[in-house]
Amino acid sequence: xxxxHGSKALALALAGLIGCSGTGEGxxxxxxxxxxxxxxxxxxxxxxxxxxWKIVDGFDSQAIADAFDRAGPGDTVxxxxxxxxxxxxxxxxSSVNLMGDPSDRPVLEPVGEExxxxxxxxxxxxxxxxxxxxNHRLYLEGADDYSSSNLNIVDCRFFDGAVSNLWNGSYVxxxxxxxxxxxxxxxxxxxxAFGGRGVLLSRCHHCVVKDSFIGTNRDLDPGLGxxxxxxxxxxxxSATQRSRDVVVVGNVMRRQKNPPCAYSSPExxxxxxxxxxxxxxxGHRDLQVxxxxxxGWAPTVSGNSLKLRNGELMxxxxxxxxxxxxxxxTYERDPAFTHLEHTIVRRNRFDLGNPPATTLADSGLIYFRxxxxxxxxxxxxxxxxxxxxxxxxxxxxISTARADKFCVAGNGVTVKVSNSSGxxxxxxxxxxxxxxxxxxxxxxGDFNNxxxxxxxxxxxxxxxxxxxxxHLSERDGYRxxxxxxxxxxxxxxxxxxxxxxxxxxxxxxxxxxxxxxFGGDATPSWRAYLGDGRSFQVASFGTDLSASADTVxxxxxxxxxxxxxxxxxxxxxxxxxxxxxxxxxxxxxxxxSSSWSNGxxxxxxxATFGIQxxxxxxxxxxxxAYRGRCGGEGTPCWRIQISTGSAFGAGGDFGDxxxxxxxxxxxxxxxxxxxxxxxxxxxxxxxxDGARQWRYQVSRGDRFEVTCSDRAAF
Numbered sequence: 254x255x256x257x258h259g260s261k262a263l264a265l266a267l268a269g270l271i272g273c274s275g276t277g278e279g280x281x282x283x284x285x286x287x288x289x290x291x292x293x294x295x296x297x298x299x300x301x302x303x304x305x306w307k308i309v310d311g312f313d314s315q316a317i318a319d320a321f322d323r324a325g326p327g328d329t330v331x332x333x334x335x336x337x338x339x340x341x342x343x344x345x346x347s348s349v350n351l352m353g354d355p356s357d358r359p360v361l362e363p364v365g366e367e368x369x370x371x372x373x374x375x376x377x378x379x380x381x382x383x384x385x386x387x388n389h390r391l392y393l394e395g396a397d398d399y400s401s402s403n404l405n406i407v408d409c410r411f412f413d414g415a416v417s418n419l420w421n422g423s424y425v426x427x428x429x430x431x432x433x434x435x436x437x438x439x440x441x442x443x444x445x446a447f448g449g450r451g452v453l454l455s456r457c458h459h460c461v462v463k464d465s466f467i468g469t470n471r472d473l474d475p476g477l478g479x480x481x482x483x484x485x486x487x488x489x490x491s492a493t494q495r496s497r498d499v500v501v502v503g504n505v506m507r508r509q510k511n512p513p514c515a516y517s518s519p520e521x522x523x524x525x526x527x528x529x530x531x532x533x534x535x536g537h538r539d540l541q542v543x544x545x546x547x548x549g550w551a552p553t554v555s556g557n558s559l560k561l562r563n564g565e566l567m568x569x570x571x572x573x574x575x576x577x578x579x580x581x582x583t584y585e586r587d588p589a590f591t592h593l594e595h596t597i598v599r600r601n602r603f604d605l606g607n608p609p610a611t612t613l614a615d616s617g618l619i620y621f622r623x624x625x626x627x628x629x630x631x632x633x634x635x636x637x638x639x640x641x642x643x644x645x646x647x648x649x650x651i652s653t654a655r656a657d658k659f660c661v662a663g664n665g666v667t668v669k670v671s672n673s674s675g676x677x678x679x680x681x682x683x684x685x686x687x688x689x690x691x692x693x694x695x696x697x698g699d700f701n702n703x704x705x706x707x708x709x710x711x712x713x714x715x716x717x718x719x720x721x722x723x724h725l726s727e728r729d730g731y732r733x734x735x736x737x738x739x740x741x742x743x744x745x746x747x748x749x750x751x752x753x754x755x756x757x758x759x760x761x762x763x764x765x766x767x768x769x770x771f772g773g774d775a776t777p778s779w780r781a782y783l784g785d786g787r788s789f790q791v792a793s794f795g796t797d798l799s800a801s802a803d804t805v806x807x808x809x810x811x812x813x814x815x816x817x818x819x820x821x822x823x824x825x826x827x828x829x830x831x832x833x834x835x836x837x838x839x840x841x842x843x844x845x846s847s848s849w850s851n852g853x854x855x856x857x858x859x860a861t862f863g864i865q866x867x868x869x870x871x872x873x874x875x876x877x878a879y880r881g882r883c884g885g886e887g888t889p890c891w892r893i894q895i896s897t898g899s900a901f902g903a904g905g906d907f908g909d910x911x912x913x914x915x916x917x918x919x920x921x922x923x924x925x926x927x928x929x930x931x932x933x934x935x936x937x938x939x940x941x942d943g944a945r946q947w948r949y950q951v952s953r954g955d956r957f958e959v960t961c962s963d964r965a966a967f
Contacts (some may be wrong), residue, residue: 376404440466450480464503479507484501487534496538503545530558530559566688591624595684618641620659702763766794778794809824810866834850854887865878878907
């Protein structure tokens, strides 16, 4: 199911507004625009815009102020395409959204080169959508009681920000706010500008940063300027002062490597202070860092891709780190609490690109404490470093710690313990049930059944117990709700993931499924949360799993493999005659589990690039694609297994012509339809005749043809 950020009616109204923006600076050529009906703001034959839109009539601060003056609670200030030259900050107010033309996002920029800062205290219920803000910062601050809530930034671009201070140059600063969603947005510097931060979440509660680009853009262009820190999450010791329940999922954070640095350290007048970390978090409880890609930060004591300091309940899983890795750190500083507890770093990929590690900084995965005697209790508790992949050097290093509070296993590299007491455990590296979070991530779906995309994530410490925190679309914005969680997990839940889709066939992608337990007898089963637009109804979708080690390696995937309009699950599992594609086919009320044949010929590239789901032959049923082996000699190929509706074909050779680079492995693969022919295509950053470009494997139904572009098609 395709989800839009906005209702279908809204999309139709937007179509009527395209072409009305040729009257302002940068707005285009009037001679090529459609006729405009000034009474509706749209083309002459278009439907009028929604009544709750207050259209900005002009391209300056006064026109924007006039539109806000006309807007009341629930309204949207709508910006037609064009360039808006601002002399004043944006006059934001609670319960009024901002929205630009999503097909041609307008640019808002200051007159002159001084940075424009919009600073508004006490703001609630505001969504900023589909705008480009040049040299413009947002500082939105709430009070100690967290009465400021529900602030969202979606499909926006922040770029060309001037930085006068190496720290205080955040594009977005959000302080003491409850309920934040930053999604599908980009935060860029010019090639000459550097320093500062992209996003700063200060004492943030229930905050999600999802599918965004910090230090780069949607096209993953190289050569942009860099941030000192891409995302900062910070707080301190008390419940009011700490950040709580923050999810950073599916983002790309990049830093231009080895740029010239204009700053010197304020402490000693020298030294490298031009980088800190891709993501730096301290003073928090319940932080999830899931499925991000981070590169460009050097492996130094003032670098590394991820640094987590002084926190508890931290989960770092399925990320891809390049150039440097993860630092866990306990730091003595009042009024921060001084411990690092209940933390899991698991199933991440480290591509350090360096020779065997010799220092703490270049090890890839490290912990150290900078105060106290190593044997002192109370600073480290239940820290698990497990099942991570090191593809080019590295080691695990624990320094100045109670090493017996660690479990280190399955990483495939040397474990070094220095200046510490005790030794780490080497088995059983799974968090105990009272604190582990097996339903990690933030999940997109149409949970309130209005045709627009929503986001859900689990919070395990609500006042009424575990709850789903729901960012639900409402007109052009969102509302924040808590839905009962009723989670019941299994020790293996984390191995098989959490999956959103339309499993009951009601036409909405409003369901969530995971392997868990069900009923008074705690039967292991597929546990389904079926959305009805207002809440989740819990059901068992079957008790068969038939998993194998390959299930964990290659994952569980969602698709409509039989073409009946209901989503199913597929994974590598076990069947009566050995390994197989195991399909959990939805009937609407349960899964029917069966073998859908084998034909799986993996290679070293299969796990690196993963298994892709899509309709590669255009017959309305989802198929499987992966880098594998074909032919009698097992040569590398794009191996496609086409669904017949009841089984997968033996596997067709769609060609080789991969053109992979190191960036391809780090940044991964996207799927979509490049040419609009109804067949799924594959895209990634690769080599095109010696140039770094987007390389597309375009499906012709029985083979791939390669095309290249500077721009991302999906």
